[in-house]
Amino acid sequence: MRALINAYIIHVTLGVLVFLKGWHTFDKKKWARIILIILFGLEFLIYTYGFFFYRTLPDNVVQLIRVMGTSWMLFLFYTGGLWFITDLIYIFVRRLLKKPWYLNRQSRKFRIISFTIPILFVTGVMINGHYKFNNPVVQELRLNIEKPVEEFDSVRIAVIGDMHLGWMINRKHAKRYVDLIMSQKPDLILFVGDIIDSHIEPILDQDIKDELVRLSAPLGIYSCTGNHEYRYDAEEKIQLLNESGIVMLRDSVVLIDSAIYVVGRDDKVILDRKSTEEIISENHVDMSKPVIILNHTPDNLSEESEAGADLALYGHTHHGQAFPGNIATEIVFEVAHGYKKKENTHVYVTSGIGLVGPQFRIGTVSEIAIITILFRN
Known part of the structure; x- marks a missing residue:
């Protein structure tokens, strides 16, 4: 049970960090922030309810939550890692050029591109990874x-x-x-x-x-x-x-x-x-x-x-x-x-x-x- 609770905490923590990353990226885009609130709010509610009250749900719904929850966790892990690496590279290059390097000084264009490209890349990698799972060699x-x-x-x-x-x-x-x-x-x-x-x-x-x-x-x-x-x-x-x-x-x-x-x-x-x-x-x-x-x-x-x-x-x-x-x-x-x-x-x-x-x-x-x-x- 302790392992499951730890997995739940890690899942929620990753979700919060990614939400904050998106919130920072779309600071001038109200519609994007609304989408983030809806997306992460629904994900949190569904995952939390399924985690603690799965016995009250039909088996096929529980199975869907299991598959989506574990997939989402892996997605967060990969995208979060890429965003972290991108920010480190940004800081290193800016300091090398002796320019302001604080993350809140990033241009809006850079923030959106650096937020979006890892999502597209990870999505492609995961589609291929799911195909490989479904097609054993x-x-x-x-x-x-x-x-x-x-x-x-x-x-x-x-x-x-x-x-x-x-x-x-x-x-x-x-x-x-x-x-x-x-x-x-x-x-x-x-x-x-x-x-x-x-x-x-x-x-x-x-x-x-x-x-x-x-x-x-x-x-x-x-x-x-x-x-x-x-x-x-x-x-x-x-x-x-x-x-x-x-x-x-x-x-x-x-x-x-x-x-x-x-x-x-x-x-x-x-x-x-x-x-x-x-x-x-x-x-x-x-x-x-x-x-x-x-x-x-x-x-x-x-x-x-x-x-x-x-x-x-x-x-x-x-x-x-x-x-x-x-x-x-x-x-x-x-x-x-x-x-x-x-x-x-x-x-x-x-x-x-x-x-x-x-x-x-x-x-x-x-x-x-x-x-x-x-x-x-």
């Missing part, structure tokens, strides 16, 4: 694992991370995701956690399970847990996923067709979870066979490589989801998105197909990864 990757598999020469794996099914990523999105996954005709489907966002209620209310059960693959469907699986109703959500045909591996191992091991690690929110090496040892994994590890968070790639995994798959990062988040994740994680060979282990971190919050991909992509593994035969 398919990342193709071919890897060699130098281990023999008598049953088949290769396997085509669909790797999906961070669906975050719930209120923001609803059944409509789930249907599109399932259609995309199935169109790739994978031999094996592997999730790397956060299939469900937070609460189970929207999954039940929208019958999203009916979409998940459409998933099928000859070699099965498996997933590790993510941190969002453990946010509220954890056991109920995990049971629902199992019943949907997605086998949840919680510090456990499955041997597929006596040929390939898939090891699923519990998310690190489980403080006493086992290490990769412990799981492999306790389950007597035959390391002469290919071993694939599913682990939600890529914060310690060495654990999988030192355990001798052939392929380690991760999610969680969203690659920051929207700029400058992508830069932040590149700093925090050894691999924030994409492929790396770490010792003898192939590593892939997916940026995820869904997201949390605003429905935009800016500087990142929504994706599924199709990894074709070629074995030595």
